[in-house]
Every structure is written in structure tokens, then in C-alpha cells.
Amino acid sequence: MRLNGEISDIDEEDEEREADVNSIGVAFPLPQKLVVGYALTSKKKKSFLQPKLLCLARNKGILFVDIDRNRPLSDQGPFDVVLHKLAGKEWCQVVEDYRLKHPEVIVLDPPHAIQHVYNRESMLEDVADLNLPECYGKVDVPRQLVVAEDPLSIPVDVTKAGLKLPLVAKPLFVDGSAKSHELFIAYDEYSLSKLEPPFVVQEFINHGGVLFKVYVIGETIKVVRRFSLPDVSKPELSKIAGVFRFPRVSCAAASAEDANLDPAVAELPPTPLLERLAKELRRRLGLRLFNIDMIRENGTRDLYYVIDINYFPGFGKMPEYEHIFTDFLLSLMHSKYKKRPGI
Ligand SMILES: Nc1ncnc2c1ncn2[C@@H]1O[C@H](COP(=O)(O)OP(=O)(O)OP(=O)(O)O)[C@@H](O)[C@H]1O
Ligand SMILES: O=P(O)(O)O[C@H]1[C@H](O)[C@@H](O)[C@H](OP(=O)(O)O)[C@@H](OP(=O)(O)O)[C@H]1O
Numbered sequence: 001m002r003l004n005g006e007i008s009d010i011d012e013e014d015e016e017r018e019a020d021v022n023s024i025g026v027a028f029p030l031p032q033k034l035v036v037g038y039a040l041t042s043k044k045k046k047s048f049l050q051p052k053l054l055c056l057a058r059n060k061g062i063l064f065v066d067i068d069r070n071r072p073l074s075d076q077g078p079f080d081v082v083l084h085k086l087a088g089k090e091w092c093q094v095v096e097d098y099r100l101k102h103p104e105v106i107v108l109d110p111p112h113a114i115q116h117v118y119n120r121e122s123m124l125e126d127v128a129d130l131n132l133p134e135c136y137g138k139v140d141v142p143r144q145l146v147v148a149e150d151p152l153s154i155p156v157d158v159t160k161a162g163l164k165l166p167l168v169a170k171p172l173f174v175d176g177s178a179k180s181h182e183l184f185i186a187y188d189e190y191s192l193s194k195l196e197p198p199f200v201v202q203e204f205i206n207h208g209g210v211l212f213k214v215y216v217i218g219e220t221i222k223v224v225r226r227f228s229l230p231d232v233s234k235p236e237l238s239k240i241a242g243v244f245r246f247p248r249v250s251c252a253a254a255s256a257e258d259a260n261l262d263p264a265v266a267e268l269p270p271t272p273l274l275e276r277l278a279k280e281l282r283r284r285l286g287l288r289l290f291n292i293d294m295i296r297e298n299g300t301r302d303l304y305y306v307i308d309i310n311y312f313p314g315f316g317k318m319p320e321y322e323h324i325f326t327d328f329l330l331s332l333m334h335s336k337y338k339k340r341p342g343i
């Protein structure tokens with residue numbers, strides 16, 4: 001099946017099969033309700049556009065079409081939905097201009113909203129402002145400060161801000177590169193002066209070595225457990241000095257779903273808490289596709305910290321993402337048509 005010269009996810013063999021069936025008149029053409037243009041890195045295409053997703057989508061009448069970055073976006077399609085995650089200011093501008101010119105197309109998600117979570121300072125601001133009712137637990141963010149340029153002033157700034165050791169340093173900007181996911185643990189504030197700004201310095205929260213990844217796709221949420229960095233004990237802290245580098249720590253982290261964990265560590269955050277958090281963040285961030293990394297302070301039952309928010313994360317690792325994502329796309333269409341006057 002071709003669409004304005006674009007090749008869809010249906011491969012040639014499938015095309016032939018479809019044509020054969022249609023030519024002898026024993027079946028109707030597959031229903032086509034929704035065209036989704038995608039602009040993704042090859043890594044993302046591989047992890048997200050898996051055969052199972054494409055097959056399910058096709059059965060539901062959803063067609064994924066690869067956007068050609070070398071041609072104007074408006075000349076391609078027409079699309080019902082544009083799904084994108086590519087780095088660079090130029091690309092952001094292309095998508096922003098397209099959104100203004102084509103308000104009828106649902107763009108996932110608006111570039112300005114994505115930029116907001118590509119900065120580790122603004123990323124957590126909305127969580128800090130939330131003030132959710134505390135009936136199911138308290139959600140906070142670790143205390144942090146931004147080191148913009150002068151690393152020599154860090155020890156004084158850390159003391160002034162009252163940050164407790166150990167500390168985590170993370171690059172301020174997230175741009176999809178391996179370097180922007182490099183993390184440092186500092187056992188003393190002086191060692192941080194060796195790092196290259198800009199970065200954020202955050203308090204390390206002991207959390208029993210398990211992290212909760214809360215995936216959000218529209219109104220659906222799904223939480224999984226992942227192994228995380230181990231706790232730092234007081235004796236360890238007093239014995240060790242220096243700063244230690246962890247390249248791409250979260251990506252390397254394995255699933256902890258089937259692990260034999262201490263029940264107090266393994267217990268998932270309460271669903272009503274996660275639902276409220278996701279709903280509020282969806283609204284405040286203006287994003288529909290993201291995940292929230294949450295930890296529970298070790299030794300507490302209900303003190304949670306959000307440490308990271310990722311735009312259009314690795315949904316390929318989310319259980320049942322194929323069904324959830326395709327249903328989400330269809331729901332977008334339903335709400336779009338419901339909004340039309342007279343329909
Ligand atoms: N403040 C903290 N306290 C304790 N552990 C932390 C803290 N911040 C980060 N970590 C640990 O380091 C990991 C990586 O940190 P973070 O999630 O911020 O980085 P990232 O590169 O943005 O990850 P992702 O691949 O999810 O985008 C976390 O998954 C967690 O295991
Ligand atoms: O799903 P989690 O564990 O959160 O990890 C994701 C990161 O948060 C994303 O930043 C990665 O996507 P990009 O490589 O497109 O930034 C994303 O890459 P992927 O989609 O290729 O798996 C993941 O590494």
C-alpha cells in the first residue's frame with residue numbers, strides 16, 4: 001500500500017497477498033481508518049515499531065508511514081497523527097510550523113512541551129508544585145541545584161542549599177545522546193568541581209535498589225519494577241571519597257519483576273496515587289507519551305521521589321504496549337470526531 005509515494009509498514013509480500021485476495025473478490029480491502037506519520041531515529045524505530053505492533057495496528061486499520069525528513073512535511077500524508085522524537089532545534093521548528101498550519105493533525109507531542117522535559121531543572125518543577133493530597137503517600141523531588149558554569153563554587157553552593165551527601169550529578173540537558181545519560185555519584189562535594197557543567201546536583205535517596213517506572217500513554221498507566229543503584233550506607237559514606245561515573249545506568253538496569261525482593265521494597269506505589277500523579281503531569285506538561293521514574297525512600301512506606309521524566313521512552317519494554325498504544329491512537333480519533341460540530 002502506498003500513500004503519496006511513502007512506503008507503509010506493509011511489506012511487499014503482504015501487498016501481494018492483499019492484492020491477490022482482493023482480485024478474486026473473496027475479501028474486502030483492509031479497513032483504513034487512521035494514518036500515523038512517524039519521524040523517529042533508527043534505534044527508536046527498531047525498539048518501538050516491532051512486528052507485533054505493526055500487525056495489530058494493521059488489523060485495527062492503523063497505518064504507520066515513515067516521514068521523509070528531506071521533503072516538506074506538508075507535502076506528505078495526509079496524516080491523522082504525527083508521532084515524532086528527533087533531536088535538534090531545526091526539527092522542532094519544522095514540527096511547530098506544521099502544527100500551526102495543520103490544526104486538524106494530532107501531533108504527539110508539541111515540541112515546546114517536549115523541550116520542557118529535556119532540561120532536568122524544568123523537568124521536575126511541575127512535580128515540586130503538585131501538592132497532591134497525601135492520603136496515598138507523599139510525592140516529592142530530591143533537592144537539587146543547577147551548576148551552570150563555575151564548578152569551583154560547587155562546595156559552597158551545596159552547603160548553602162543544604163544538600164546532603166552522597167550526591168548525584170546528571171547532565172542538565174537530555175538530548176538522546178549517551179553523554180546526556182551519563183551519571184556521577186559523588187561521596188564528597190569537592191570532587192564535583194572536576195565535572196563539566198552544565199549539570200544538576202541532586203541528593204541521592206536510598207531506595208532499596210529498586211525503581212518504579214510508570215509508563216503513561218494517554219490515560220493509561222502501567223508500572224514496572226527495575227533494578228536501580230544500591231543504597232549507600234553511612235559507614236560507606238564516611239570511608240569513601242571522590243566521584244564515580246556510571247555511563248547509561250538506567251538503560252543497563254534489568255527488570256526486577258521476577259526477582260525475589262524484600263516485600264517492603266517490592267510493593268508497588270498505590271494505584272490511586274499513580275493515577276493522580278499521571279493525570280496531573282499529563283495536564284501540566286501537556287504530554288501524552290512519557291514515563292516517570294519514581295523511587296520510595298528506604299525505610300518509609302509512603303515517601304516517594306520522582307527522579308526523572310522521559311518523553312516517548314522505550315515503550316517496547318512496557319508490557320502490552322502494542323494493545324495500549326493502538327487503542328490510544330484509536331481513542332484520539334474518536335475524541336477528534338466527537339469534537340466536530342454536527343457529528
Ligand atoms: N536522586 C537519586 N537518588 C537515587 N538514585 C538515583 C537518583 N537519581 C538517579 N538515580 C539512579 O540513577 C538512574 C539514572 O538516573 P536518571 O533516571 O535520572 O537518568 P536518565 O539517564 O535520564 O535515565 P533514563 O534512561 O530513564 O532516561 C536511575 O534510574 C536511578 O537508578
Ligand atoms: O524506557 P526507559 O527505560 O525509560 O528507557 C528509555 C529512555 O528513557 C529513552 O530516553 C530512550 O529513548 P531515546 O534513545 O529515544 O532517548 C529509550 O530508548 P528505546 O526506545 O530505544 O528503548 C529507552 O532507553
Ligand SMILES: [Mg+2]
Nearest residue numbers: 250293308309
Ligand atoms: Mg531514568
Ligand SMILES: [Mg+2]
Nearest residue numbers: 174308309310
Ligand atoms: Mg531520563
